[in-house]
Amino acid sequence: MKCKVCKDVAVVALQSHNAAFCAACYGKFFSRQVARGIASHKLFTKEERVLVALSGGKDSLGIMLELKNQGYNVTGLHVDLGIPVSSAAARGVTERFCAKHGLPLIVREMEKEGLPIPEVKRLLPTRPVCSVCGKIKRYYFNLTALEQGFDALATGHNLDDETARLFSNTLRWDTEYLADQGPLLPAEGGFVKKVKPLWRLTEFETANFAYLMGIDNWYAPCPYSQGATFSDLKGLLHRLERRMPGRKLAFYQGFLERGKQAFLGKTRKAETVHPCTRCGYPTSSEGLCGVCRIRDAIEAKRGSGA
Numbered sequence: 001m002k003c004k005v006c007k008d009v010a011v012v013a014l015q016s017h018n019a020a021f022c023a024a025c026y027g028k029f030f031s032r033q034v035a036r037g038i039a040s041h042k043l044f045t046k047e048e049r050v051l052v053a054l055s056g057g058k059d060s061l062g063i064m065l066e067l068k069n070q071g072y073n074v075t076g077l078h079v080d081l082g083i084p085v086s087s088a089a090a091r092g093v094t095e096r097f098c099a100k101h102g103l104p105l106i107v108r109e110m111e112k113e114g115l116p117i118p119e120v121k122r123l124l125p126t127r128p129v130c131s132v133c134g135k136i137k138r139y140y141f142n143l144t145a146l147e148q149g150f151d152a153l154a155t156g157h158n159l160d161d162e163t164a165r166l167f168s169n170t171l172r173w174d175t176e177y178l179a180d181q182g183p184l185l186p187a188e189g190g191f192v193k194k195v196k197p198l199w200r201l202t203e204f205e206t207a208n209f210a211y212l213m214g215i216d217n218w219y220a221p222c223p224y225s226q227g228a229t230f231s232d233l234k235g236l237l238h239r240l241e242r243r244m245p246g247r248k249l250a251f252y253q254g255f256l257e258r259g260k261q262a263f264l265g266k267t268r269k270a271e272t273v274h275p276c277t278r279c280g281y282p283t284s285s286e287g288l289c290g291v292c293r294i295r296d297a298i299e300a301k302r303g304s305g306a
């Protein structure tokens with residue numbers, strides 16, 4: 001197989017784009033897709049300071065490196081969840097990656113914040129740990145971005161994550177989630193702007209990029225998760241993509257261009273969001289925000305000697 005661009009030996013074949021590339025031309029293809037994803041939805045500019053949430057996985061480390069190479073002003077943020085073995089490994093690859101590429105990194109330790117995930121799981125056994133953990137992570141993403149004056153918070157969500165979420169929202173016709181879904185969620189009411197610059201690229205395409213760029217990453221699933229998020233839907237879409245190459249991107253792009261407008265005005269922001277009475281984080285519930293309530297529940301359990 002030959003590279004579509006330079007006719008050298010191809011190392012990556014992409015059915016969805018009906019093309020194969022050598023390593024150098026694949027890097028350029030990846031860059032172009034990221035640049036198109038940013039420009040077409042005006043995600044951020046080179047003047048803005050972007051905080052990139054780095055889990056230690058290939059997606060977030062890959063987009064961090066690509067944004068740096070494109071001349072964006074990026075800083076990494078890693079949330080150390082305090083889970084034995086896996087958190088130290090994820091933090092280690094993230095720290096080594098940032099040191100190797102001369103990238104600034106902020107680390108927030110949940111142990112120091114009084115919210116180590118193993119303890120949260122032990123003390124709040126009736127609540128699904130992944131959803132509590134997700135809430136805590138999003139809280140620290142937003143807090144750190146606002147405290148340190150960043151203009152945007154970027155995550156490593158890719159096309160597979162986004163199409164699986166879109167499919168799930170569609171199956172439930174969840175108009176509020178459909179109204180908010182997309183690569184750009186503008187800043188509003190105490191929330192920093194959120195962006196997903198990898199939205200045009202699949203997990204396979206990002207994995208190839210990370211491999212060819214020699215990015216060492218942490219790929220073991222979280223020991224507490226029951227399997228990857230949306231794994232059934234991802235499998236379904238994967239089979240569809242094999243039969244109809246390019247369908248995933250067309251599905252998502254079509255939604256952004258033609259479907260999403262049907263849900264305008266249905267967004268959850270319509271409800272009154274106000275600052276948490278203790279920490280100021282925006283919340284739709286009366287009084288305390290979700291994380292302050294988790295903190296109180298844990299304190300109560302600790303106080304009772306649990």
Ligand code: AMP
Nearest residue numbers: 053054055059060077078079155156157
């Ligand atoms: P996930 O929900 O685990 O697939 O992660 C989605 C995105 O959230 C990743 O690509 C990262 O940008 C971000 N993320 C997840 N976990 C962490 C973490 N512990 N610290 C920083 N960012 C994270």
Ligand code: FES
Nearest residue numbers: 129130133222224
């Ligand atoms: Fe949060 Fe697993 S429970 S990453």
Ligand code: ZN
Nearest residue numbers: 276279289292
């Ligand atoms: Zn609060």
